[in-house]
Amino acid sequence: MSEHASPLRVIGSILLLVLRLALGGMFVFAAWVKLSSPQEFAFSIKAFEIIGVESGEHVIKLLTFALPWAEMICGVLLILGLFTRSAAGLVSVQLLLFIAAIGSVLYRKLDVECGCFGEYDWPCGGKDAEGKPLVIGMCHIWRDVVMLAPALVLMLFGGGIFALDWPRLRSERANAPLARAPEPEDD
Amino acid sequence: MLAIVGVATMVGAAHSMMKPVKLKRTAAPSQTDGGATPVGVVTGGPESTPEQNPQATLGDGEIGLARAQQLYDEYAVFLDARPLYQYEQGHITGSHWMPVERVMDNGALFFEIEDLAGGQDQTVVIYCGGGDCDASHNLAIVLEQAGFTNLLIFVDGYPAWEAAGLDTQVGAPPEIEP
Numbered sequence: 001m002s003e004h005a006s007p008l009r010v011i012g013s014i015l016l017l018v019l020r021l022a023l024g025g026m027f028v029f030a031a032w033v034k035l036s037s038p039q040e041f042a043f044s045i046k047a048f049e050i051i052g053v054e055s056g057e058h059v060i061k062l063l064t065f066a067l068p069w070a071e072m073i074c075g076v077l078l079i080l081g082l083f084t085r086s087a088a089g090l091v092s093v094q095l096l097l098f099i100a101a102i103g104s105v106l107y108r109k110l111d112v113e114c115g116c117f118g119e120y121d122w123p124c125g126g127k128d129a130e131g132k133p134l135v136i137g138m139c140h141i142w143r144d145v146v147m148l149a150p151a152l153v154l155m156l157f158g159g160g161i162f163a164l165d166w167p168r169l170r171s172e173r174a175n176a177p178l179a180r181a182p183e184p185e186d187d
Numbered sequence: 188m189l190a191i192v193g194v195a196t197m198v199g200a201a202h203s204m205m206k207p208v209k210l211k212r213t214a215a216p217s218q219t220d221g222g223a224t225p226v227g228v229v230t231g232g233p234e235s236t237p238e239q240n241p242q243a244t245l246g247d248g249e250i251g252l253a254r255a256q257q258l259y260d261e262y263a264v265f266l267d268a269r270p271l272y273q274y275e276q277g278h279i280t281g282s283h284w285m286p287v288e289r290v291m292d293n294g295a296l297f298f299e300i301e302d303l304a305g306g307q308d309q310t311v312v313i314y315c316g317g318g319d320c321d322a323s324h325n326l327a328i329v330l331e332q333a334g335f336t337n338l339l340i341f342v343d344g345y346p347a348w349e350a351a352g353l354d355t356q357v358g359a360p361p362e363i364e365p
Contacts, residue, residue, distance in 0.1 A: 035202075039294040042208040043332050064208055066199030073191050086188045093188075 005161050013160030017081075019150040020159055024078030026147065027091060031072035033118035038064050044115025048105055070094065078154065081163020088154035095148045102140050114140050209297040209333045248327070248339055250312070252351060255341040258312055259353070264304045268315045268322035269345070271359070278345065279314070280354035287326040297333045307334045317344030 005013075034041040042064040046053055051060050070090065077087035098116070105112055114121055114136050124139035159165050250258070259265065265282035267274050274284045283303065290296045304311050311330065315322035327338045341348075349355055 037292055038202075038206055039208050039297075040291045042294075043329070046332065061203050061208055062196070062199060064199075065202040065206075066196045069198045069202065070192060070195035073195055077191070083191075086191060090188045090191050 009161060012157070013162050016154065016157060016160035017162045019154055020078045020081055020084065020163070023088075023091065023147060023150050023154070024075040027071045027075030027078065029075075029120075030117050031068040031075060033120060034068035034115070035065070035072070037118060038068075040118065041068070041115050044113060047110070047112035047115075048101055049108070049110060050101060050104060067094075078159075081159035081165050084159030084163055084165050085155055088151045092148060092151040092155055095144045095151060099141055099144045099148075102136055102144070105136050106138070106141075111135050116140065206294065207298070208294045249342045250339050251341075252343050252347050254339075255312060255314070255343075255348070256351075256353060258310060258339070263310045263312050264300070265341075266300070266311060266313045266323075266326065267345070268313055268326040269320075273316065273345075275357065275359050277349060277355050277357050279348055280356045282314075284360035285326065286322060287329055290326065290329060297330075300330070300335070304335075308336050310337045310339060311335060312339050312341050314341035314344045314348070317342065317346045320344060 042060060045051065045060050045063055051063075053060065071094065074087045074091045074094070077083050078091070102114070112135055114124065117125070119125070124137065124143055158169075259279070265279050266285040267278050267282045268286050269278075270286060271284065278284070283300075285296065285300065290300075300311065301307055313323040313326050313330075323340045323342075323344070327340055330338055345355075
């Protein structure tokens with residue numbers, strides 16, 4: 001941690017820490033839900049009808065596991081503050097893909113469930129009056145947009161001085177005095 | 188960022204080999220059932236029994252007591268979609284406890300059902316508690332997505348079977364007995 005950290009930087013880093021923990025925690029949880037019930041998630045991907053089962057069966061099977069693992073890795077990296085910008089960047093890409101996929105489903109008026117957080121699909125989940133699980137709607141898009149905002153902030157500003165990135169970046173900057181200093185993640 | 192994608196892909200590929208999931212239908216629908224068409228995605232409710240309206244049953248893939256008994260005598264596979272405690276209190280003799288939650292949590296059970304039936308195109312009868320019970324319909328939808336093509340729902344369910352004095356037994360399913 002920097003002995004020269006200004007109060008403003010400390011406050012900013014606390015905010016970044018909160019964003020990292022919240023976003024990272026959500027992604028770890030989402031990944032855990034998907035990995036604990038891969039068959040359900042595989043059916044969710046299939047139901048989106050973006051990848052054909054006949055031609056893309058192996059792609060769907062790979063995505064069933066690779067997508068949650070990407071979420072898991074990004075979530076853990078965000079929580080730790082390691083490679084924060086890369087992790088936040090990949091989280092942003094994933095969220096944009098999710099938004100596009102959900103938008104495509106809404107456009108085609110498909111009657112599918114999200115599969116995003118399994119049965120814990122707050123605040124968009126739950127069941128209707130007849131007890132059927134609620135299907136995908138605009139709520140899911142707005143939820144992803146809300147999650148996209150902190151991801152973009154973390155991508156722009158990095159993890160702050162409370163991230164594990166911080167000592168590494170300071171060390172790199174100190175070891176390259178003649179060259180143009182690498183872009184510090186906290187700036 | 189690419190490194191994370193690469194690691195996730197490799198871990199995901201390894202994980203997918205350890206825990207298989209099932210997506211694709213592997214056989215054409217069989218029309219040799221002789222009594223009802225396969226379920227597909229079930230749209231009909233349990234209100235219409237085959238005795239009341241055989242044509243509606245054909246359309247919905249639903250069967251009544253008489254047809255279920257006939258299939259039972261032909262050694263068709265019966266799946267019980269009810270909760271465990273109901274299965275333990277009484278179930279059709281020889282039926283397999285397969286509630287939809289259990290099947291969704293363990294993709295290997297799709298293969299087990301396929302093995303029991305002798306193929307995805309073979310007749311599988313699903314039942315639950317009759318009446319408003321929709322567990323059998325939910326299980327049929329999941330199995331249909333996994334590629335099973337000859338699913339029949341015994342809409343009157345266990346209460347009708349028991350009331351008719353047909354073969355029943357009590358106890359836990361063999362695979363989870365202590």
